[in-house]
Amino acid sequence: MNALQAVQDAPKRFHKVVIDIHRDPEILSDELAPINGFTVSDTGIGFDDDNFDSFNTAFSEYKSSRGGKGLGRFIWLKAFDRVEVDSIFEDSNILVQRKFVFDGDYDPEKAPCQEISSGRVGTVVRLINFKEPYKSECPRNSEQIAQRLIEHFLLVFLQDECPEVEIHDLGKRIILNDIFIREFKSTATSFKFKIKGTEFSLHGFKLTTPRVSKHRLIYAANHRGVVSEKLEDYIPNLTGRLPLEDGSSFVYLAVVQSDYLNQRVNHVRTDFEMASADDSESEQATFFDDEINRSDIREECISNISNDLRDIISSINDLKEEKIFRYVQEDAPQYKVLLKYRSEFIDKISPTASKSELEAALHRELYQREVKLKQEGSRIIKEAEKIDDYEGYQERLSDFMTRYNELGVSALAQHVAHRKIILEFLDRAISRMPDKEQYPLERAVHNIIFPMRTTSDDVPYDRHNLWIIDEKLTYHSFISSDKPLSSIEHIENASSKRPDLFIFDRRVLFSEGGQPINSIIVVEFKRPMRDDYKSDDNPLTQSFEAIEDIRAGKFKNEKGRPISVATREIPAFCYVICDITDSLRNVMMDMEGAQLMPDNQGYYGYHSRRRIYYEIMDYNKLLRDAERRNRIFFDKLNILGEHR
Structure with missing residues (x-):
């Protein structure tokens, strides 16, 4: 910049600034040797007395009108060991040469001037012995240095009076x-x-x-x-x-x-x-x-x-829109509500976004819309108390409800899409493995419906899939999954039996006084395609015994005190999920109250002596009925898939 400013101050003629790059001795490698210094030469006004006085004044304001801070020479010594200056200038039509070394021992008195008979006005500044870490960080490629210099002085190069600036390096x-x-x-x-x-x-x-x-x-x-x-x-x-x-x-x-x-x-x-x-x-x-x-x-x-860049950005956004439409259609229908507002956020999404990044961006946008709508809803409610323009208020409220209902549709879409995925998992879980002749164990289905060895205290309300068996089971209060009855804190029971699923329809912990429990539900899963049932080992036996053990226990109130409950009177329900094989049909012929379902895919009945309602459901029926109950939602979201 000193060289460029010196040229600006010189008489108008062809001017040039040359940067010579100096490197370490050549190394036996294909790489360029590191740069160890530079020489900057110019044809400017030279290091005259005004420039020299400014050079010797800390925080000089000589070039303040051009943005000079009076600190440039100190930056030299931060990056280089020393600087050699050799300059020729005119003083009353006489050529004068000023030549000195600037380093830690610099003394202005040791920078004398002398008249010379001939020479070219201008200055040569040699920056010697590049220091670390600047030396290592400096690009070795001269084209890259040229690029950075142009970027740094772009506005100077835009000026008509900008001199020619050259870089000389290794003969180039x-x-x-x-x-x-x-x-x-x-x-x-x-x-x-x-x-x-x-x-x-x-x-x-x-x-x-x-x-x-x-x-x-x-x-x-x-x-x-x-x-x-x-x-x-x-x-x-x-x-x-x-x-x-x-x-x-x-x-x-x-x-x-x-x-x-x-x-x-x-x-x-x-x-x-x-x-x-x-x-x-x-x-x-x-x-x-x-x-x-x-x-x-x-x-x-x-x-x-x-x-x-609007035309290019518009083209990029068109491609992103296609990508987003495809992602929403195939993977995330819960975000369909955002598509008509895409112009409001399309610029925020990277054109190289992955599926996970698209999910994060759309989720963030949906959440922000929900927050804004809730805030707007609060304002509308507060304004209702002092509104005079009822028609205007009604119009605002109608517009708000339209947008807010869209969020509800989005949440429902996410819920339905989740159900579709779960049913696909269930379909795989009850299918024979392609490389084996056997079917998966029942625990595969169990874990899909409710994680094993957990309780509803461990699993959030929206993370289980009891709806697959019966939508009413979604409204449980407490569930124990594959845990010994003796380990459940809500009852006192010494039994080591561990029902696959043990469900109360209300949390016993919050029962008051002697109010009885509304119902007990036990669910058992049997291995798909099992065909070795006997009269003394039918699929209901284990469930009935578990219910009797539960009834024999003592329930506790919120303080952990026993509740006096007529446990034998508590309605009990039993679901058994298995495949209807020949041995099962033979066993069920002798089961009290057993009735074959109209579709021949299960049994239902009431065991009067044990006072237990029961239902045996085939895996195919379990999957098919769940799909039928949700089909209308799948259809609306266009995610029916292969199960119809």
């Missing part, structure tokens, strides 16, 4: 101005906007070079980049290179500048002294109403960038 000559015209200026766009009366300008560049992969927004001060942000963090559509009509692709680079940024850049040009990112509610903003936050500037930049 790179002219940065040519790269700028070819890869930057040819597609440049510009915008102006105001924030709180302050004017900003934004330049957009479409970089076709393959060396750049990230879209960025650069905040500049005094024609130099200061802070850079990745645009994909604010425009998810910009996650990768964007296509051009000729088949090539580009990366978007935006540079914003303003006198406001010039005035607020810090001394070392690493940031701005202003409210920082995501700071619209920062303390600084609360003290100064006219303070412009970084987020204010970014928001305007993003709006202009999105407008500049």
